[in-house]
Amino acid sequence: MRTRKNSTKNAPSRAWEDYLKAIYKLEKPEPTDKGVQTKELAERMSISQASVTNMLKKLADEGYIQYEPYYGVTLNDSGRSIAMKMIRNHRVLESYLVERLGYSWDEVDEEAETLEHFLSDKLVERMWNDLGQPTHDPHGSPIPNIDGTIERKNLTSLAEVKLDTPVMLERIKNRSPEELRYLASIGMHIGAKIVIKNQAPFNGPLLIEVDDQHFHALDYRMALALFVEDNTDSINH
Amino acid sequence: MRTRKNSTKNAPSRAWEDYLKAIYKLEKPEPTDKGVQTKELAERMSISQASVTNMLKKLADEGYIQYEPYYGVTLNDSGRSIAMKMIRNHRVLESYLVERLGYSWDEVDEEAETLEHFLSDKLVERMWNDLGQPTHDPHGSPIPNIDGTIERKNLTSLAEVKLDTPVMLERIKNRSPEELRYLASIGMHIGAKIVIKNQAPFNGPLLIEVDDQHFHALDYRMALALFVEDNTDSINH
DNA sequence: AAATAAAGTTAGTCTTGGCTAAAGTTTTTC
């Protein structure tokens, strides 16, 4: 097991921040025996596996991660804290661009992806306060608190919702601008009322009714990215 | 004379943008025989002279500058255009932070210095429009137009103004946050009415009256950074 | 349980953009 050797503790570079954020996003909510794999990181970041291995060693030396060669990687507190900060910066900025500068939801991600690394704490807090300290961004994703804690609602993918059960759209995860524009065009905004009327077999498209008005055929893969409140707990009781 | 060899024309890196902006800022308004010197650049950027020489070769190869070893450097159109863009980004952002996010004058520069390199054209235009397309930033510096043109008013340093001639403060150049706070504390804001009552010999401090109210002793070096409308032309006629 | 496939690591290279030390050029000074 690699562990911290001699940390100089400079401010983490943009590259490090990107790795830590990517690791965070790939960590499963349920703890697994294996951490995040080198290959997953390489794919998500469009970087060679060798480069990832190389960087993981440095991140481990600095104490940001636990890295067990061949078995994967998990975040330490210091690493998670940096990841959360990037996500907070990203989501606060996205919210600000939409609310104050007339951006539409599908164009904010690209801008935020770069700027998240360079916004000062002061600027992020001022934007967040100006917006009224929101808890969620325009895609419905929770904004982490300054202390790095984050709301962890149990959400269910729309693909798993029962037929004829009305649900409210709460969150739209990580889609391309084109897909987001399409979703907006069929009325899929946060808060929309959705009823699944039918699902074609073999993970086929869903027939959905939106806001009691329109019917649409929704691709299964898109349904996997749309999230609604999870009711299984209350049902199981 | 070095000139462009084989340009791949990637987007210029942050380092290149910093060099081009620094060259722009060091170019004299009156054309001189010698361009900007390696040493000046090295000092302004806090970088060794050898590193500057090295980078100038690359910038010349890409066609951004004219570089004559030992004689200095001047911007080409492509280089000047990048420099102007950085300055526009910087000044629009500064203005936005002051007007919309409650920053004070003296704290905006640091934030803008980094972010100017990462703001998209779209974002800068939206901030600029939101502000009502201002022509000057909070320090009174002109904001370059999108096409790279910039207003070139003939301004005179306060250090050169005649005694007992009221002038209006139009611009405050490049001071540290501490100095800016001090200047604000003695009423030196853009538009203030100033009268030089006396100047001590040997480039000593100026005795000034601000807004017909208060007298202050102003260090000569600070006076060099404060600019007012130039009237010499009309007087010479 | 051996063979193959998949994933991960090591070794060595490249580019960018810094650095110092030493050598060369231009300008200034006496």
Next chain:
DNA sequence: GAAAAACTTTAGCCAAGACTAACTTTATTT
């Protein structure tokens, strides 16, 4: 106009963070 001072460039080095090619480890198949 020669020596000194100031400035500039060259040469060689380094760290960060990418890459490819080759090798090792783990997982899967038969």
